Amino acid sequence: MSSPHYTPEELMAVLISREVRDGERVGVGTLSPAVAAGCILAHHTHAPNATLAIWRFQEYWPFTEGMKEMFDLGQRGKVDLFFLSGAQIDQFGNTNLVAIGDYDRPKVRLPGGAGSGTLSYTVPRIILFQTSHSRRAFVEKVDFITATNDPPPNVYRRGKFNRCITPLAVLNFEGERPVLEAVNPGVTVQQVVENTGFPLVIPAPVPETPPPTDEELCVLRTVVKEKVQTVYPQFAAAAFRNED
Amino acid sequence: MGLPFLPVRGLIGTDYLRIRPDFQIIKNPYGDDDLVAIPAVKPDLLLMHAYRADRSGNVLTDKRESDPLLARAAEHVIATAEEIVPALEPEADKVIIPGIYIDAVVHLPGGAKPTACPGYYDIQDEEIRRYLQAARTPETFARYLEEFLA
Numbered sequence: 001m002s003s004p005h006y007t008p009e010e011l012m013a014v015l016i017s018r019e020v021r022d023g024e025r026v027g028v029g030t031l032s033p034a035v036a037a038g039c040i041l042a043h044h045t046h047a048p049n050a051t052l053a054i055w056r057f058q059e060y061w062p063f064t065e066g067m068k069e070m071f072d073l074g075q076r077g078k079v080d081l082f083f084l085s086g087a088q089i090d091q092f093g094n095t096n097l098v099a100i101g102d103y104d105r106p107k108v109r110l111p112g113g114a115g116s117g118t119l120s121y122t123v124p125r126i127i128l129f130q131t132s133h134s135r136r137a138f139v140e141k142v143d144f145i146t147a148t149n150d151p152p153p154n155v156y157r158r159g160k161f162n163r164c165i166t167p168l169a170v171l172n173f174e175g176e177r178p179v180l181e182a183v184n185p186g187v188t189v190q191q192v193v194e195n196t197g198f199p200l201v202i203p204a205p206v207p208e209t210p211p212p213t214d215e216e217l218c219v220l221r222t223v224v225k226e227k228v229q230t231v232y233p234q235f236a237a238a239a240f241r242n243e244d
Numbered sequence: 245m246g247l248p249f250l251p252v253r254g255l256i257g258t259d260y261l262r263i264r265p266d267f268q269i270i271k272n273p274y275g276d277d278d279l280v281a282i283p284a285v286k287p288d289l290l291l292m293h294a295y296r297a298d299r300s301g302n303v304l305t306d307k308r309e310s311d312p313l314l315a316r317a318a319e320h321v322i323a324t325a326e327e328i329v330p331a332l333e334p335e336a337d338k339v340i341i342p343g344i345y346i347d348a349v350v351h352l353p354g355g356a357k358p359t360a361c362p363g364y365y366d367i368q369d370e371e372i373r374r375y376l377q378a379a380r381t382p383e384t385f386a387r388y389l390e391e392f393l394a
Contacts, residue, residue, distance in 0.1 A: 056308060064339050066310030075253055103263055118254030144259045151257035156277045 004186060006212050008167040009239035010220055011184060012131065013037035014212040015165045019127050022047040024080040027070055028054040029114060033228060033235040035083045035129060040224045041216065056231045074119040082123040084116055085130060088142040091198035093149030093161045093173030095128065096142035103144055113146035120147040121157050128164035135197040149173055168192050170209060177201045185211040218243055251279040290318035293355045295363065297325035298332045301343030306362065315345040324352035326364050
């Protein structure tokens with residue numbers, strides 16, 4: 001197997017970008033450089049009429065009063081697409097951004113969920129992402145449910161979480177059991193299974209994600225890189241190959 | 245807003261309700277769904293750093309920050325600023341917090357260091373790393389604080 005001509009971060013950004021539909025209002029939270037890159041890529045390719053709200057990006061921040069406005073817009077149901085992650089994601093599609101271990105004596109205290117616990121109910125389409133695909137990241141049961149994929153009845157909820165994008169694969173949490181929806185180029189089903197801490201429903205055959213196109217990589221390494229490095233300079237320096 | 249709580253959609257089914265018994269599930273009096281009552285956060289004091297402030301106590305901050313909200317929530321507000329000017333003018337991508345919310349303005353250039361103040365100075369990566377190292381134990385942090393304030 002020859003090594004790919006793109007980095008894992010570039011692949012993630014491309015897969016994220018393909019989720020953005022033209023005309024949508026898209027929210028991106030804190031510490032998500034690959035997601036920010038993906039949304040800006042979409043904006044410069046197939047989704048020029050998307051409205052992006054990307055935390056920390058002056059150019060993509062259509063508000064005047066900080067994060068509260070994004071949360072309020074989301075509570076009103078006017079954010080069409082949001083991206084969520086977790087230090088842990090479990091077989092039910094629940095995410096954890098609060099603590100690893102017991103909450104009162106945590107092994108690791110995480111940044112906290114911010115809008116996870118509210119936006120997940122009122123945004124109609126939520127895409128999960130995980131920048132490292134491992135058994136630490138995909139666990140049987142999260143230590144703390146920050147965002148749930150299965151709230152009790154009698155609660156306003158727009159839908160279940162959609163797919164989860166990782167450097168290895170695309171998982172889907174919409175059904176009863178998590179499904180391996182696709183493997184990324186050059187990745188085997190075996191590799192995904194070995195790095196996932198719960199059983200996956202495996203269709204036969206498992207489709208392969210179409211690899212990044214030359215156009216996607218070119219836009220990513222020029223326009224997108226330039227914008228991302230203003231907010232995430234260390235990520236931009238490591239994530240993007242030079243366009244040659 | 246001065247209210248004791250606000251109802252929000254969400255959170256039910258997460259562990260937030262387990263660790264926060266003060267978050268209470270209430271019936272929507274105008275609908276059928278359950279909501280969560282979140283008690284108001286009332287800071288005694290907000291310390292914030294602004295780009296500029298003027299003689300009427302108006303302060304100029306960034307549209308990406310939550311300072312306007314915090315200033316309206318806090319009992320008292322002290323704003324430090326890179327510059328003091330006679331009268332603030334509106335600027336693209338920045339917001340003015342009216343002086344009525346501000347108790348005191350302090351001229352403090354460099355007040356955001358070692359983090360960034362866009363247009364004035366960048367984040368000091370090396371200093372942030374030193375802080376993270378020092379913050380690992382109370383002893384090293386106490387020493388760090390002494391040096392930093394010296």
